[in-house]
Amino acid sequence: MLNPEFVKTIDCFPGLAEVLDSGAPEVSIRFNREKNAGITLADTVPWSAGRGTYLSERPVFTLDPALHQGRYYVQEASSMFHGHVVAALTADAVGPLVVIDACAAPGGKTTAVIDSLPEGSLMIANEYVPARASVLRENLIKWGYPATIVTRGDTASIAQLGPVADIVVADVPCSGEGMMRKDAEAVAQWSPALVGQCVARQREIVANLWDALKPGGLMIYSTCTFNRHENEEMVGYIIDELGGESVEVPGIDPAWGIAPAVGTAAYCYRFMPHLLRGEGLFVSVVRKPGESGRERFKSRPAKGGKPAVVPADVKKFISGAAEMEWSISPDGRINAFPSRWVPLLQSVEKNLSVIHHGIVVGRTKGRDILPDQSLAMSTALSPSAFPRVELDRDTALAYLRCEAISLPSDTPRGHLLVAYNNIPLGFVKNLGNRANNLYPKEWRILMKGN
Numbered sequence: 001m002l003n004p005e006f007v008k009t010i011d012c013f014p015g016l017a018e019v020l021d022s023g024a025p026e027v028s029i030r031f032n033r034e035k036n037a038g039i040t041l042a043d044t045v046p047w048s049a050g051r052g053t054y055l056s057e058r059p060v061f062t063l064d065p066a067l068h069q070g071r072y073y074v075q076e077a078s079s080m081f082h083g084h085v086v087a088a089l090t091a092d093a094v095g096p097l098v099v100i101d102a103c104a105a106p107g108g109k110t111t112a113v114i115d116s117l118p119e120g121s122l123m124i125a126n127e128y129v130p131a132r133a134s135v136l137r138e139n140l141i142k143w144g145y146p147a148t149i150v151t152r153g154d155t156a157s158i159a160q161l162g163p164v165a166d167i168v169v170a171d172v173p174c175s176g177e178g179m180m181r182k183d184a185e186a187v188a189q190w191s192p193a194l195v196g197q198c199v200a201r202q203r204e205i206v207a208n209l210w211d212a213l214k215p216g217g218l219m220i221y222s223t224c225t226f227n228r229h230e231n232e233e234m235v236g237y238i239i240d241e242l243g244g245e246s247v248e249v250p251g252i253d254p255a256w257g258i259a260p261a262v263g264t265a266a267y268c269y270r271f272m273p274h275l276l277r278g279e280g281l282f283v284s285v286v287r288k289p290g291e292s293g294r295e296r297f298k299s300r301p302a303k304g305g306k307p308a309v310v311p312a313d314v315k316k317f318i319s320g321a322a323e324m325e326w327s328i329s330p331d332g333r334i335n336a337f338p339s340r341w342v343p344l345l346q347s348v349e350k351n352l353s354v355i356h357h358g359i360v361v362g363r364t365k366g367r368d369i370l371p372d373q374s375l376a377m378s379t380a381l382s383p384s385a386f387p388r389v390e391l392d393r394d395t396a397l398a399y400l401r402c403e404a405i406s407l408p409s410d411t412p413r414g415h416l417l418v419a420y421n422n423i424p425l426g427f428v429k430n431l432g433n434r435a436n437n438l439y440p441k442e443w444r445i446l447m448k449g450n
Contacts, residue, residue: 002180006190010177010226012262019274025182026277027055028077030108032143033115034379035071035423045277046256048080049087049116054277062447065396065420070142070377075108076182078271078278081258083112085220085285086167088251096120096147097166098344102155102209105132107139109171109222114145122341124165124348126151126158137356138443144379146324146359147338149345153352155208160351163214164344170209172202174223174230178280181273199229203237210242215290218247222283226272231282232264239266244286310334314369317361317385318378324358332364333372336380371415373440376424386417386427394450396420399428399437402444407435 007017028045030052045052054077061067061074090097096118104110104125114123125140125148127133133152140148175195176186206221213219221238223230238244246266252258257276261268261284271281308326314334315321324336337345337358345357360374375381389407391399399405399418407416411430415438418425427438 002187003190005192006177013226013272013274015274016226016272020180023181023273025273025279026077027058028052028075028080028278029055029072030075030080030083030112031072032070032111034144035069045077045080046253047084047258048077049083051083051115052077052080060447060449062445063397063449065393065400065425066423068142068400068443068445069420069423069425070139070144071423073108073111073139073143075112076279078178078276078281079108079224080112081269081271081281081283082109082169082171082220082222083116084251085249085283086113087116088249089218089247089285090116090118090167093118093166096122096340098122098124098164099167099169100124100126100158100165100209100212101169101171102126102158102205103128103171103173104169105129105136107136107143109169110136110140111143111145113167113169114143114148120147120338120340122147122149122338122344124149124151126153126352128152128154133355141356141374142377144377146336146378146380147341148357149348149354150356151348151352151354155205157351159208159211161212161347163212163217164347165212166214166217168209168213168217168219169222170206170219171222172198172205172230174198174202174225175227176224177226178224178271178273178282180280182279195227195229198225199234202230202234206234206238207242210238210244210288213288215288217288219244219286219288220283221286222281224280225282226270226280228262231270231284232261232266232268235266235268235284235286236264238286243289245289247285247287249283249285311369314361317371317375317382318359318380319382320380328364334361334363334369335359336361370429370438371427373426373438373443376417376426381424386415387412388417388419388424389428390422391418391420391425393420396425397445397450399425399439400445402437402439402441404437405435411435 041053043054105127179186248267259270268284310326325339360372362369362371429436
């Protein structure tokens with residue numbers, strides 16, 4: 001039952017209260033641009049750049065190996081619009097861009113943006129809450145994009161980076177009105193006081209993130225709520241107080257059903273569940289005035305790290321290894337990261353807690369190197385790096401539960417890449433009489449069944 005006080009606030013949207021109170025949310029997924037491998041879409045989400053599709057029912061996603069391979073992301077349809085926004089506004093970009101997704105967990109909008117960026121662009125994905133940051137890290141590793149930095153910190157720390165980002169995605173914490181037909185907690189927690197608290201927090205966040213945006217850069221501001229205080233009025237704050245300029249998003253088809261702004265001339269895009277197949281979402285793009293200049297970073301020696309003497313046969317694990325900077329941490333972790341972004345990585349490490357960057361290729365263990373799950377998931381993994389063993393669905397699920405699996409008797413010994421439907425799933429070490437399962441135990445699925 002919706003709060004009557006809340007219902008009064010949405011009287012200006014006839015039909016919305018009825019849909020929130022009794023409507024059924026859509027189920028939708030968005031495919032990985034690099035791992036799509038011939039999948040066709042049956043019921044396309046129109047603003048998803050051809051990668052999102054509605055499902056007629058909700059399957060048990062946990063028991064689908066393709067989800068754990070990073071082949072798709074289970075994402076609410078409206079939120080896929082971020083991919084369209086970035087693709088449309090960067091269509092004429094010359095060269096790679098730097099993007100900061102400031103409130104990124106669990107990673108749906110982040111991966112949508114990654115798939116819409118010019119080749120080689122850098123994604124810095126941040127989350128403040130430690131548990132949510134761990135989920136973000138897992139999801140981005142599975143997505144497999146190499147030019148990624150995952151950080152944990154607040155937006156004040158992001159501001160300390162200075163103007164480094166071409167795009168800042170500010171999907172800010174909000175009162176969650178747009179999620180009310182999906183989430184009973186969103187209904188229960190709503191109050192005018194909560195809206196006021198969110199507004200104060202949002203102002204602080206966008207002011208901090210504005211400092212990290214280059215002159216000429218774009219802030220994509222979004223919420224999953226309906227009220228004007230967190231939406232149009234916040235955009236007005238960015239324009240009037242911070243000096244931003246409203247930007248129109250091209251390529252929007254009126255047939256999509258996206259509603260316009262309420263009470264402002266600024267370009268704003270409202271996804272209203274009584275008008276389209278999606279939950280509540282508000283998006284507006286604001287440009288920071290000025291001309292963008294080239295960032296100037298000076299590379300600093302790594303602190304406490306060993307000299308990166310990485311064997312040539314390890315470097316062969318990655319396609320484009322020559323364009324990577326290789327490093328070995330004191331605990332033996334071997335990392336590969338795009339060389340062009342190393343100076344910026346060092347600046348990020350100075351101001352934020354970096355919990356993942358680039359590709360964790362493996363870890364040294366005596367004379368051996370244990371390949372990491374990050375390498376198995378990476379789209380930069382060389383197809384010939386390891387012998388492959390194809391698994392059927394039942395065996396793939398056993399592998400994802402971190403159970404022992406049986407391999408054919410003629411399987412070569414050593415580290416092997418196990419695959420499902422010809423897409424990497426992870427590593428095992430075949431000892432002949434048994435195969436050690438190297439799937440990360442913290443990622444193992446606990447659900448039984450097939």
